[in-house]
Amino acid sequence: MEPQLDPAPAEHPFRSAFSAAPLAMAVVDHEGVVVSANDTFGALLGTGPGDLAGQDAAELVDLTSDARAHHAYREVLSGHRAGLRCTRRLKHPDGRSLWVQVTVAPLPPDLPGGSPDSSPDSSPGGSPGVLMSLTDVSARRELQARLRHLQNHDPVTRLPNRTLFFERLSAALEAESYERGGTGRIGLCYLDLDGFKAVNDTLGHRVGDRLLAAVAERLTRCADEAGYGRASAPLVARLGGDEFALLVEDSTGTEQLADLAESVLTALQAPFEVSGRRLSVSASIGVVERRAAGTSATALMQAADTTLYWAKADGKARWTLFDPERNAHRMTRQALVSTLRAAVERGEFTLEYQPLVGMDDGRLRGVEALVRWRHPQFGVLTPNRFIQLAEDDGSIVPLGRWILATACRQARRWQLDHPDEPPIFVSVNVAVRQVWDSDLVADVAEVLAETGLAPQLLQLELTESAVMGSAGRPLQALQALSDMGVHIAIDDFGTGYSNLAYLSRLPVSVLKLDGSFVRGFQHEEQAGAADRPSPADEVIVEAMIQLAHRLGLTVTAECVETSGQASRLRRIGCDTGQGWLYSRPVPADRISELLDGRACGRR
Incomplete structure (x- = not known):
């Protein structure tokens, strides 16, 4: 039953x-x-x-x-x-x-x-x-909620951590989030503290952590004030170290983000009282504001990180707004860096030559070899676009060898093609890294032997800051090159140390005056009221020329553009001139034409 x-x-x-x-x-x-x-x-x-x-x-x-x-x-x-x-x-x-x-x-x-x-x-x-x-x-x-909170929050500041920040950011960038209402825009203030590392290193992590917690309180207060009267306040998160972020969902534009960044800078200005000490820090802030549609979390953070770098590079203790044009330049720079070495191997570089002319008779004495990059994407690039990049990544060494060999070979060709004319010298720019990272002396000796160019017809130009204070290997290399018969010139002279007494201890034979001195040299009757010749400039240049001559050096003036400048330089004893008055940088065959006539005029 x-x-x-x-x-x-x-x-x-x-x-x-x-x-x-x-x-x-x-x-x-x-x-x-x-x-x-x-x-x-x-x-x-x-x-x-x-x-x-x-x-x-x-x-x-x-x-x-x-x-x-x-x-x-x-x-x-x-x-x-x-x-x-x-x-x-x-x-x-x-x-x-x-x-x-x-x-x-x-x-x-x-x-x-x-x-x-x-x-x-x-x-x-x-x-x-x-x-x-x-x-x-x-x-x-x-218990699960407590563990989840600990997993998603920073134990030092109690702010949301990197994990929770990216969860919120990713959610805000989902279409269903911004399409259901609101402005459809998103903003981010990405900051790190200027001077925090010094506090952490000198006073210890305990004090550093308390300072971070105090900073977090002020950032939270800024966010709460910014969110007053709005649907929600910005999310404040600590992303790690001394990096913080303020995420603004449904932002109303760059003005709102700028106001928030400005309030953060103001809030952090007052000193912090931490563990009985009075501490001061500031912040550099990268600000990004854009439409949420078509934006990814990765792209937004890359833009913020780039803009934060700009804020630091611009002087710290400031906020900087993301600039697409500036970012495009940065991307171009990265593209150039990534292709520099391969460009040397592919033969994308070429040389142009600018005449160096005797001030007394206007006759061609030599040329400076100037490298150009015929970039397949960006067109013809001048040295100021890529030489520093080449120095930074070391590709200046193979590029420098190519420039040296090509210039010497061309100078020898001109000499052979014009046997009845006095040969002209070729001047080649050399970066300091070429001295340190390669055997420049051996490279020069090999090129001269290969091309048959006499050492006296080669001039190597180094910047003033690179030559002044040279010791050890650089000085030994310069001395060996001078002993070989190669002329050493100091480029852009007058912008750095300008220590003429030190020149007596260096194997230098030529000074090239920086163009900033030359620009004020005009006939008084040709100059306008705002462009009068500077008596001080002329006195300084004349004194430098006289001292250089007493040391057995010759002087070349750069950036000579007018006959007035040439006349004054000639009067105070300058030896050679270089600039658009005589010729712009031109291909090698144009120099051959000049050699036929020998004298240089306006081109």
């Missing part, structure tokens, strides 16, 4: 176990109505078990507010689903919230129903209904 559910526990062990079970349980019929519930179920919901009978079970555990969960529940009731497990948040009568795990499973057909009057045959499929059980998981949820 099958057991029947009855109030008498002695006769019905199932009801006795059901009532005394520590697990909250209720029997629900196929209509979703509570047939009976045990004491634990009632206690969890804050009501007596008898008061629950006849109530809608889905309403009691808030299944109706979740369409998917409620549909699955109805499927279990109808026998079309094996079971359901979900987590719901309930409101207890005493006001506190609790999380419960709800489990719903069909009762086996051979078990009695939830009331004394129920029978196995009174329900669909012969089943007495379903068993709903509840488990209080509030403590577990709280």
Whole structure:
């Protein structure tokens, strides 16, 4: 005989176990109505078990507010689903919230129903209904939330960390986020602290951490003030080290971001009182603001990082707005760097030559070899676009060898083509890195031997800052080249140390005056009121020329553009001139034409 559910526990062990079970349980019929519930179920919901009978079970555990969960529940009731497990948040009568795990499973057909009057045959499929059980998981949820908070927040500042920041940023850039309303724009202030490393290194990490926490408080205050009257305040996050970010969702434009950045700079101006010490730091801030559509988290952070670098390069303690044109220049620079070495091997470089003319007779004495890069994408590039890049990555060494060999070979060709004319010299620029990273003396000797050019017809130009103070290997190399017969010239003289006394200890034979001195040299009758000759410039240049001559050096003036400048330079004893008055840099065949006539005029 099958057991029947009855109030008498002695006769019905199932009801006795059901009532005394520590697990909250209720029997629900196929209509979703509570047939009976045990004491634990009632206690969890804050009501007596008898008061629950006849109530809608889905309403009691808030299944109706979740369409998917409620549909699955109805499927279990109808026998079309094996079971359901979900987590719901309930409101207890005493006001506190609790999380419960709800489990719903069909009762086996051979078990009695939830009331004394129920029978196995009174329900669909012969089943007495379903068993709903509840488990209080509030403590577990709280622990999970605490662990999740620790995982997503910085322990020093208690701000959101890098992980949470990128979660929020990625979510803000999803189409469904910005298409549902708002401005559809996003802004970012990316900053790091100027001077923090010194604090950390000298006072220790404990003080450094307290300073970071104090900075975080001020940043949060700035964000709260910026968010006043708006839907939400900017998210403040610590990305690591002394780097912070303020994310503005639904930004209204660059003005809003600029105001936020300015408020951050102002907030950080006041000194911090940390561990009994008065500490000061500032911030450099990169500001980016753009439409969210078409922007990725990676692209936004790259732009912010680049702009932060600009802010530091521009002097620190400031904010800088992302500039697409400036960024395009940076990208071009990177493209040049990445192709420099290969360009030398592909033969993309060529030389032009600018005449060096005797000031007394206007005749061609020599030429300066000037390299050009015929870039397949950016066109013809002058040295100021790539020489520094070549020095930075070391490609100046193979490029310098090529320039030296090509220039010497061309100078020898001119000499052979004009045997009846005095040969002209060729002047080649040399970077300091060529002296340090290669055997310049051996390279020069090899090129001269290969081309047959006399050492006296080669002049090597180094900048003043590179030559002054030379010692060790650079000085030895210069001395060896001078002993070989090669002339050494100081380029852009007058812009650096200008220590003429030091020149007596260097194997230098030529000074090239920087063009800034020459520009003021004009005939008084030709100069306007704002362009009068500078008596001081003329006195300084004349003194330098006289001292150079006393040291046995010759002087070349750069950037000679007018006959007035040439006349004054000639009068004070300058030896040679170079500039557009005589000729722009030209291809080698144009120099051949000049050699036929020898004298140089305006070109």
